[in-house]
Amino acid sequence: xxxxxxxxxxxDAADALAPVRSRFLLDDVVYLDGNSLGxxxxxxxxxxxxxxxxxxxxxxxxxxxxxxxWTAPERIGDxxxxxxxxxxxxxxxxxxxxxxxxxxxxxxxxxxxxxxxEILVDAGTFPTDGYIAESAARLTGHTLRAVTPAxxxxxxGPRTAAVLLNHVDYRTGRLHDLPSLTAAIHAAGALAVWxxxxxAGALPVGLDAHRVDLAVGCTYKYLNGGPGSPAFLYVxxxxxxxxxxxxxxxxxxxxxxxxxxxxxxxxxAVRGRVGxxxxxxxxxxxxxLEVWEGxxxxxxxxxxxxLTDFFLSCVAHHAGDRVESVTPxxxxxxxxxxxxxxxNAGDVMKRLIEAGVVGxxxxxxxxxxxxxxxxxxxxxxxxxxRVLGAVLG
Amino acid sequence: xxxxxxxxxxxDAADALAPVRSRFLLDDVVYLDGNSLGxxxxxxxxxxxxxxxxxxxxxxxxxxxxxxxWTAPERIGDxxxxxxxxxxxxxxxxxxxxxxxxxxxxxxxxxxxxxxxEILVDAGTFPTDGYIAESAARLTGHTLRAVTPAxxxxxxGPRTAAVLLNHVDYRTGRLHDLPSLTAAIHAAGALAVWxxxxxAGALPVGLDAHRVDLAVGCTYKYLNGGPGSPAFLYVxxxxxxxxxxxxxxxxxxxxxxxxxxxxxxxxxAVRGRVGxxxxxxxxxxxxxLEVWEGxxxxxxxxxxxxLTDFFLSCVAHHAGDRVESVTPxxxxxxxxxxxxxxxNAGDVMKRLIEAGVVGxxxxxxxxxxxxxxxxxxxxxxxxxxRVLGAVLG
Numbered sequence: 161x162x163x164x165x166x167x168x169x170x171x172d173a174a175d176a177l178a179p180v181r182s183r184f185l186l187d188d189v190v191y192l193d194g195n196s197l198g199x200x201x202x203x204x205x206x207x208x209x210x211x212x213x214x215x216x217x218x219x220x221x222x223x224x225x226x227x228x229x230w231t232a233p234e235r236i237g238d239x240x241x242x243x244x245x246x247x248x249x250x251x252x253x254x255x256x257x258x259x260x261x262x263x264x265x266x267x268x269x270x271x272x273x274x275x276x277x278e279i280l281v282d283a284g285t286f287p288t289d290g291y292i293a294e295s296a297a298r299l300t301g302h303t304l305r306a307v308t309p310a311x312x313x314x315x316x317g318p319r320t321a322a323v324l325l326n327h328v329d330y331r332t333g334r335l336h337d338l339p340s341l342t343a344a345i346h347a348a349g350a351l352a353v354w355x356x357x358x359x360a361g362a363l364p365v366g367l368d369a370h371r372v373d374l375a376v377g378c379t380y381k382y383l384n385g386g387p388g389s390p391a392f393l394y395v396x397x398x399x400x401x402x403x404x405x406x407x408x409x410x411x412x413x414x415x416x417x418x419x420x421x422x423x424x425x426x427x428x429a430v431r432g433r434v435g436x437x438x439x440x441x442x443x444x445x446x447x448x449l450e451v452w453e454g455x456x457x458x459x460x461x462x463x464x465x466x467l468t469d470f471f472l473s474c475v476a477h478h479a480g481d482r483v484e485s486v487t488p489x490x491x492x493x494x495x496x497x498x499x500x501x502x503x504n505a506g507d508v509m510k511r512l513i514e515a516g517v518v519g520x521x522x523x524x525x526x527x528x529x530x531x532x533x534x535x536x537x538x539x540x541x542x543x544x545x546r547v548l549g550a551v552l553g
Numbered sequence: 554x555x556x557x558x559x560x561x562x563x564x565d566a567a568d569a570l571a572p573v574r575s576r577f578l579l580d581d582v583v584y585l586d587g588n589s590l591g592x593x594x595x596x597x598x599x600x601x602x603x604x605x606x607x608x609x610x611x612x613x614x615x616x617x618x619x620x621x622x623w624t625a626p627e628r629i630g631d632x633x634x635x636x637x638x639x640x641x642x643x644x645x646x647x648x649x650x651x652x653x654x655x656x657x658x659x660x661x662x663x664x665x666x667x668x669x670x671e672i673l674v675d676a677g678t679f680p681t682d683g684y685i686a687e688s689a690a691r692l693t694g695h696t697l698r699a700v701t702p703a704x705x706x707x708x709x710g711p712r713t714a715a716v717l718l719n720h721v722d723y724r725t726g727r728l729h730d731l732p733s734l735t736a737a738i739h740a741a742g743a744l745a746v747w748x749x750x751x752x753a754g755a756l757p758v759g760l761d762a763h764r765v766d767l768a769v770g771c772t773y774k775y776l777n778g779g780p781g782s783p784a785f786l787y788v789x790x791x792x793x794x795x796x797x798x799x800x801x802x803x804x805x806x807x808x809x810x811x812x813x814x815x816x817x818x819x820x821x822a823v824r825g826r827v828g829x830x831x832x833x834x835x836x837x838x839x840x841x842l843e844v845w846e847g848x849x850x851x852x853x854x855x856x857x858x859x860l861t862d863f864f865l866s867c868v869a870h871h872a873g874d875r876v877e878s879v880t881p882x883x884x885x886x887x888x889x890x891x892x893x894x895x896x897n898a899g900d901v902m903k904r905l906i907e908a909g910v911v912g913x914x915x916x917x918x919x920x921x922x923x924x925x926x927x928x929x930x931x932x933x934x935x936x937x938x939r940v941l942g943a944v945l946g
Contacts, residue, residue: 185610191613193614196614197614200606200609208601208602209598209601212601212779213578216779216780217598218580220584220590220593220911221586221589221913255649258800258803258804283814286803286812287803287806287812287814288802288804288828290816291802291806291816292802295799295801299693300692386609387608387609387831388622388832407651407685408685408687409651409652409684411651419680420680421680421699434651435784436773436780437649437781438781438833439781440782440833440834440837441831518613518615520614
């Protein structure tokens with residue numbers, strides 16, 4: 161047994177989160193793509209079967225009340241809230257991330273007031289945020305400027321309405337400094353909108369503590385909600401009365417079954433709802449969140465850093481200078497993934513997958529490996545690096 | 554056996570669609586709320602179990618390609634297309650009805666050109682359409698005017714950009730004249746946007762034949778997709794190159810995995826997509842559409858009219874003048890529901906449900922009974938009317 165496999169064995173033996181792995185259905189594949197689609201929690205299939213057969217099939221329309229379908233968006237939002245550092249009543253689940261980015265950016269631009277005419281967007285963002293921010297700016301009459309997070313402090317000014325930033329860069333895995341950037345944005349009198357797709361469920365976010373204004377996030381990555389499970393929207397409590405949604409669907413009405421011709425928005429997080437929620441995808445997410453029972457986000461973060469540290473050591477050992485990490489080495493700048501640059505990265509990823517190590521490829525030359533501390537072991541991190549070394553030859 | 558029960562027996566015996574009922578999981582309840590949530594097709598539970606256990610649980614991320622998840626929105630759109638009279642390549646599934654109304658109204662207003670500054674909306678619409686149209690008008694700088702469908706021809710003018718109408722009124726069950734209203738809208742140089750929530754799957758729509766510009770519809774009513782299954786959007790082929798979405802998410806990009814910083818929309822119906830599709834809800838819908846195998850929408854319409862005619866006769870017999878139908882008697886003006894006005898309607902519906910007849914109540918005084926020809930029998934129509942008579946005392 162090599163020194164690294166021994167070390168992995170010791171790390172796994174000492175890992176307090178190791179038993180959580182059994183809450184998921186896994187196999188011999190080293191699955192390092194949980195930052196794209198989280199693995200299946202073991203109890204979700206039975207729960208969904210019950211939703212389909214009994215709640216839909218037998219109770220039918222009665223389930224909107226009797227099975228709690230109607231209140232699922234805010235109930236599940238409250239379940240996600242502690243994982244992102246939010247008190248109850250500020251998170252609502254529903255729609256895709258893109259749609260929630262639209263709600264958040266339009267609402268932020270409106271709240272900033274008419275004198276503030278510019279929206280800033282992360283230049284390295286996952287593209288949909290940029291496309292949607294551009295549409296939001298066009299519809300609200302704002303200009304849009306793309307800047308890197310590092311450039312944000314200098315770009316801020318009396319004209320800045322809102323800034324849309326990613327907590328963790330989807331490509332490089334770089335963690336941006338949410339507390340200091342949010343403070344800088346507030347000092348300029350603007351609103352901070354954070355995209356938490358690559359941090360929710362992977363590391364502490366501290367939305368309330370840092371007085372983030374609005375945030376959106378994905379639930380099918382580190383929250384394991386299932387393919388295309390609905391996104392979430394956070395609106396800080398103090399801002400909720402001024403949250404003026406561009407998508408004022410009937411689900412956000414103060415009296416949704418009153419069928420009133422004029423729109424009167426509900427108070428609270430419910431104001432972020434739009435249309436009828438996609439119950440199957442949503443209740444799959446609710447069931448998936450049960451794997452967090454007794455698990456704290458700080459423990460997850462500690463294991464995430466230990467896993468990525470260890471993986472980077474193993475990669476250095478097995479793959480040497482044939483790859484270059486584009487993920488920062490500093491803990492304070494690292495999310496829960498490791499991105500490696502190498503030649504023919506698309507082909508390398510194909511061969512890795514054939515060899516039972518699943519990450520993904522992002523053009524032009526990045527191999528991404530996501531680490532989900534709830535189910536990834538140190539032994540898997542070592543094996544992935546070893547297979548990578550072999551594939552690179 | 555009374556004359557009406559005999560008549561029901563004969564009608565059921567002669568019903569060519571009667572065998573389709575066995576494609577659903579039903580029980581002794583007379584379920585006349587399929588216009589709110591369609592019943593569960595019998596094969597859907599096994600299909601969803603496979604999606605969860607094998608496609609998500611075993612294949613995980615590979616399913617986006619290998620299980621056809623990525624192309625589901627347009628594939629399922631093409632499956633719905635013939636039911637609403639559309640050739641392939643014009644319907645895409647995803648998001649809620651409200652979100653699709655937003656896409657359609659904004660896109661229509663933009664296509665109409667800058668000289669056209671007014672949007673007309675059905676004054677009796679399901680409220681969300683009105684709320685969303687108001688938001689769309691506000692964001693695009695149009696004025697919004699609410700008119701009844703009957704007032705539309707007179708309200709049209711050189712300033713009209715687009716008209717949003719309901720094919721069937723959700724409250725009264727009145728079917729509006731899509732061909733002639735669309736022609737009038739076109740004669741005024743405006744665009745016609747139709748909401749098909751209460752007609753898709755219940756009667757022929759003829760989108761292509763009548764040159765409808767844009768349409769949206771729900772899939773959890775007469776299409777039985779399951780609670781909150783995603784809505785659909787139709788964009789007439791000739792208009793697709795000019796379809797300028799207010800929600801240009803990455804799924805509508807010509808090269809979604811290119812991760813390009815600038816937005817370049819895909820051609821075709823795909824342009825109506827936004828973010829990651831909610832796979833569980835979407836594939837439930839896809840499975841549900843299999844009940845249409847060998848079933849034509851014309852046969853469904855014929856049975857729908859026969860069912861509602863028969864129900865109205867039975868109601869006249871059993872409930873006499875204690876209720877008043879607000880659904881038009883003329884076939885050309887009737888959707889696939891019957892709405893009855895009576896005193897204490899909310900309480901009457903509660904007692905009907907307790908007695909095993911499920912419809913729903915819409916304030917202030919309407920009992921709604923939806924007829925889904927795929928699974929509703931004439932015997933059930935008779936029983937519902939008989940129980941109503943007993944409940945009314």
